[in-house]
Structure formats: C-alpha cells, structure tokens
Amino acid sequence: MKRQWQIGEILQVQITDLTKNGEGVAHEDGMTIFIDRAIPEDLVVIQISKVKQQYLKGKIVKFLQPSQFRREQDCPYFEICGGCQWRHIDYLFQMQMKRQMVINHLKHIGQIDHAKQLVQPVIGMKNPDYYRNKAQFKVSPAGIGYYKRKSHYVIPIQKCRTQSRVVGQKEIAVVDQWINESRVTLYDEKKHRGCLRGIVFRSNRRGELLLSIIVSNESELDKNELIHFFTKKIPNIVSLSININAQKGNKILGKTTKVIWGRAYIIEDMCDCYFQISAASFFQVNTDQAEKLYQCVIKLADINRTQNVFDLYCGTGTIGLCLSKYTKQVYGIECVPEAVDDARENATRNNVHNISFYLGKAEDVLPTLLEQGINADLVILDPPRKGCAQSLINCLIQCGISKIIYVSCDSATMARDICLFTQGGYQIETVQPVDLFPQTGHVETVVLMSRVEK
Ligand SMILES: C[S@@+](CC[C@H](N)C(=O)[O-])C[C@H]1O[C@@H](n2cnc3c(N)ncnc32)[C@H](O)[C@@H]1O
Structure with missing residues (x-):
C-alpha cells in the first residue's frame, strides 16, 4: 500500500541530488523529497513541511553527517537572502553539479x-566572488536590499559578496543616506503607491559607475539635489539617470530613462572591442x-x-x-x-x-x-x-x-x-x-x- 505522508513527520534521509534553487533531493519509499539548503552526501534528519501528490518538502532538523561539499558560510545574509542559492557549496562541486545539470x-x-x-x-x-557588474536593489524603510528568499519582502543589506567591489558597503550606505535625507516615499508593490522603486548600479572594470534611480513618477525628486548629493559622495559615478516605471508589479526598470547628469552609458572593453552599456540594455x-x-x-x-x-x-x-x-x-x-x-x-x-x-x-x-x-x-x-x-x-x-x-x-x-x-x-x-x-x-x-x- 502507498505510504501516507503527514506534515511534521520526522525521518532520516541521505541527500543524493541538488536543484537549481538550492534544495537537496532525497528519495524515500518511492517519493521525492526536496529539502531546503541540503546538499548531496548530507545525511540528515528532516521534518516534512509540505505534502503533495508528486513530491514532499522537508526541513533539516539535525545533521548526522554533513556533506564533504559543504563549506563555511561567508555571508551574513545567506540564510534569508534570495540572491545566492548555492553559497553553502564548495565551488569546485558547484561546477560539477552545473555540468551534471546541463x-x-x-x-x-x-x-x-x-x-x-x-x-x-x-x-x-579563479575567485568566484565580487563578479557582478550590475546591482539591482529594491527599497525598504530599513534600507536598500534584495527580496527575502521565496518572498517579495525586501531585506536590507549593507554589503554583498557577489557585487563588484565598486558597489560596496560605502556606496550602499550613501544610497540609504540619500533615501533618509531626501524623504522620498518608498513604492509599495501591493498598494501601487509611493515613488522610489529601486536602484540600479552598473560598473565597468575601470571602476566607473552608472547609477539609475527607478521611480514611479518624477514629482518627488529634486534633480539638482540628487546630482549634487551623488556626484559628491560617489565620485566614480559617470552617469546618473532617472528611470520611470509607472507599471504595477515587480519588474524593476520602466521604459523611459532620462539621463540627468554625465554620459548615458559606461564603456567596457572585452575581446579587443569597446562596448557601451546604457541603463536599459x-x-x-x-x-x-x-x-x-x-x-x-x-x-x-x-x-x-x-x-x-x-x-x-x-x-x-x-x-x-x-x-x-x-x-x-x-x-x-x-x-x-x-x-x-x-x-x-x-x-x-x-x-x-x-x-x-x-x-x-x-x-x-x-x-x-x-x-x-x-x-x-x-x-x-x-x-x-x-x-x-x-x-x-x-x-x-x-x-x-x-x-x-x-x-x-x-x-x-x-x-x-x-x-x-x-x-x-x-x-x-x-x-x-x-x-x-x-x-x-x-x-x-x-x-x-x-x-x-x-
Ligand atoms: C541573453 S541576451 C543576449 C545579448 C547578447 N547576445 C549578449 O551576449 O550581450 C538576449 C537578448 O535578446 C533580446 N530579445 C529577447 N527576445 C527577443 C526576440 N524575440 N527577438 C530579438 N531579440 C530578443 C533581449 O532584449 C536581449 O538583449
């Protein structure tokens, strides 16, 4: 007879596979179980948190034998942040798993x-951190940040190990300071109300920055104040623009970009060519x-x-x-x-x-x-x-x-x-x-x- 599964059930499992979203996979009595943040070779005690016809979800209660591919956590936000899904996994093993996925x-x-x-x-x-040349931040009353895992709730962050070093703690703090001092209202995704929706930084390998302020409308922004503030506090900004996104939903960039200071783009060189990168491309x-x-x-x-x-x-x-x-x-x-x-x-x-x-x-x-x-x-x-x-x-x-x-x-x-x-x-x-x-x-x-x- 087919086993009847109950939410809350406790069992011991061996993890044999990994999903793109960072769930470990185990099989028990013909059922596939997805376990948040478990990785292959973990031997764990889990608690069943969801029962579906085709699969179960579980949470780790206790490690009996942690996988050899686990590594020390190096990001204070990893447990809650929706940014990285595989940061708890040894990098060489990440690459093996990616090849296997393909x-x-x-x-x-x-x-x-x-x-x-x-x-x-x-x-x-060789050094798989600080590599992103585009940082897209959402806004919250406590500061700019990313969506919490599996939600649209914004968690504020002060630094991020995947972002280029030119978008570090200092640059994030400057944006937070501007939000506080300018008293711009923050956009509420559910109510479709408020002005500031997000912040996008793009950077090149020379360390230049393009900054885009994403708003639902321009009425609350004092452009001169904005230019003065950011160009003084972050001198490597070479392009400052406002992007208007009046649409409902969580898509970050809108169709209209207005450059208010500097160039409309930054330049990157790659493979002996120069490329211009603007806010929307x-x-x-x-x-x-x-x-x-x-x-x-x-x-x-x-x-x-x-x-x-x-x-x-x-x-x-x-x-x-x-x-x-x-x-x-x-x-x-x-x-x-x-x-x-x-x-x-x-x-x-x-x-x-x-x-x-x-x-x-x-x-x-x-x-x-x-x-x-x-x-x-x-x-x-x-x-x-x-x-x-x-x-x-x-x-x-x-x-x-x-x-x-x-x-x-x-x-x-x-x-x-x-x-x-x-x-x-x-x-x-x-x-x-x-x-x-x-x-x-x-x-x-x-x-x-x-x-x-x-
Ligand atoms: C993954 S990007 C690749 C861009 C470029 N090859 C590169 O390496 O930078 C995909 C591009 O396809 C464009 N795109 C999406 N749907 C398209 C379509 N149906 N026809 C033409 N371009 C499309 C997007 O705007 C985007 O620039």
Whole structure:
C-alpha cells in the first residue's frame, strides 16, 4: 500500500541530488523529497513541511553527517537572502553539479542519449566572488536590499559578496543616506503607491559607475539635489539617470530613462572591442566570464572572411562585434531599441563596417532578411531564458544553415530547442558550460551544432 505522508513527520534521509534553487533531493519509499539548503552526501534528519501528490518538502532538523561539499558560510545574509542559492557549496562541486545539470537537461529534455560525452567541464572562476557588474536593489524603510528568499519582502543589506567591489558597503550606505535625507516615499508593490522603486548600479572594470534611480513618477525628486548629493559622495559615478516605471508589479526598470547628469552609458572593453552599456540594455553581468564565453564562441565559430554570420538576439552587438574581424559580414537582430542604438554606436566606436543591426523580433526579421536574399554560414542564437520562438527554429531548419552556435542561460529551455534542431537534421558537436553566475544555480552554456541532413 502507498505510504501516507503527514506534515511534521520526522525521518532520516541521505541527500543524493541538488536543484537549481538550492534544495537537496532525497528519495524515500518511492517519493521525492526536496529539502531546503541540503546538499548531496548530507545525511540528515528532516521534518516534512509540505505534502503533495508528486513530491514532499522537508526541513533539516539535525545533521548526522554533513556533506564533504559543504563549506563555511561567508555571508551574513545567506540564510534569508534570495540572491545566492548555492553559497553553502564548495565551488569546485558547484561546477560539477552545473555540468551534471546541463547533461541531465540534454538527456531528459533534449533526448540526447550521449550527452555526457558531449558536455565539457565547466569553465569557472579563479575567485568566484565580487563578479557582478550590475546591482539591482529594491527599497525598504530599513534600507536598500534584495527580496527575502521565496518572498517579495525586501531585506536590507549593507554589503554583498557577489557585487563588484565598486558597489560596496560605502556606496550602499550613501544610497540609504540619500533615501533618509531626501524623504522620498518608498513604492509599495501591493498598494501601487509611493515613488522610489529601486536602484540600479552598473560598473565597468575601470571602476566607473552608472547609477539609475527607478521611480514611479518624477514629482518627488529634486534633480539638482540628487546630482549634487551623488556626484559628491560617489565620485566614480559617470552617469546618473532617472528611470520611470509607472507599471504595477515587480519588474524593476520602466521604459523611459532620462539621463540627468554625465554620459548615458559606461564603456567596457572585452575581446579587443569597446562596448557601451546604457541603463536599459542587456550586458552579461559577469564581465570576466563573459569574455571567456565570447572567446569560446569565436573558437567554435571557426569562421573565415568569405563567410556571413547571423547574430540573433544580439543585445548591444557584443558577440557579432567580437566575431566581425573574422567574417565577411554580420547581421545582428535585437528587439530592444536602446540595445540596437548601443549596438550601432559600438560598431562606430570600434570602427567596424561589416556589421548591420536590425530592430525587431528575430522570428519576424530573419524571414524578411532571407527573402531579400541575405543568408549566412553561421547563426549565433543567444535568446533570453525562455528560449527561441518555435517559428524561428523552423525557419532556420528550413533554410539549412550549416552551423549553429546556441548560447543559453537556461539549459532546460535550451535542451527543448536543441531537440527540435536535432529532429530537423542537426547534430551536436560539443557543449561548453561557462560559469557566469557563481554561488547561484545558474550556468551559461554554449552548444555547437552542425547540419548533417540536407
Ligand atoms: C541573453 S541576451 C543576449 C545579448 C547578447 N547576445 C549578449 O551576449 O550581450 C538576449 C537578448 O535578446 C533580446 N530579445 C529577447 N527576445 C527577443 C526576440 N524575440 N527577438 C530579438 N531579440 C530578443 C533581449 O532584449 C536581449 O538583449
């Protein structure tokens, strides 16, 4: 008879797996149990906290034998903060688990039986902290911070080990001071009332900062006071803007950005190119690792000056520009207007003339380019987390492009899309994960595919 589970039940389990969200996985009497913050090889006593038909949730009551992969906690906020999910795990083991996650997705979602042979060891970081070049803070009466784990309640923080050192304790304290002194009202997500919604810092490796103040409306802000305060207290700010987000919900940036002081962007150099990054455009959050990612794409592209490239979901044109000196022509497609503006500026800044950018959805623009007789030997796909539109995949399969490099920050949706490509006549040559997000359950993956059936 099937075992009846009760909330509050106590049992001993061995953890055998790990989820992206930082839950350990155990199996007992044919049931899967997810245990918050447990990790493989932990032997623990747990209490059942949730009973569902397909799974159970549990909480650790006691460690009988902690896993060899546990490590000392180095962040005072880890227990409550929703930022890092894997900070309690040894970094080398994090990378092994990320590789395994990519293999599992390719095998179970992508139906690639020999996934293990294809997936290379993860390219990791030597020092996996202080890597983020973009800090997005929510606001609360007690100071700026992040959402508490599994909630929309903001916990104030004074420092964060994943953020670049240029957004440290001092910079966070300055923002807190401005909030207190300016008496700006804080936005309440539930009531859709109040002014200040969030703070975004972006930084480059030279230590320059772009600061964006996100508000529901501008009426409460004294811009001169704002400029005077921040430029005096944080002298490495080179760009100060107000972003207006009047929409309900928790999406941080709104559509309108007004630069009130300095430049509209900061500049980063990577792979011998310069890139401008404005408040709204996409830029990989880990610059050092993004550089390794792009180098990996250049190597796998193995392209020559007679060949053309489609850079789909191109953002500010980073991958296309890095590839441009090895190709005849690059065509970039991106749906965010500011990113396309940045991409065009980036081409000019880098004196690159064999690249053109198109504004619109890749699935709409690509068929139009093909109709105009434009084609390519290599396609780069770097979609957001939800993956590619099926119509785009069908279009690529139909036109039979010989080589595809798929770059993804979500290996589950990537595996779903890859399955369609393999069914459509492509085979995977190699899979290279790159760790752009240490201390979290996320990983970036590059997949090289080639056309085997015409
Ligand atoms: C993961 S980012 C990649 C950007 C760029 N390749 C890079 O490495 O910086 C995905 C980009 O796709 C854009 N995007 C999202 N949906 C799109 C679509 N349907 N068509 C074109 N671009 C899209 C986003 O605005 C974002 O800039």
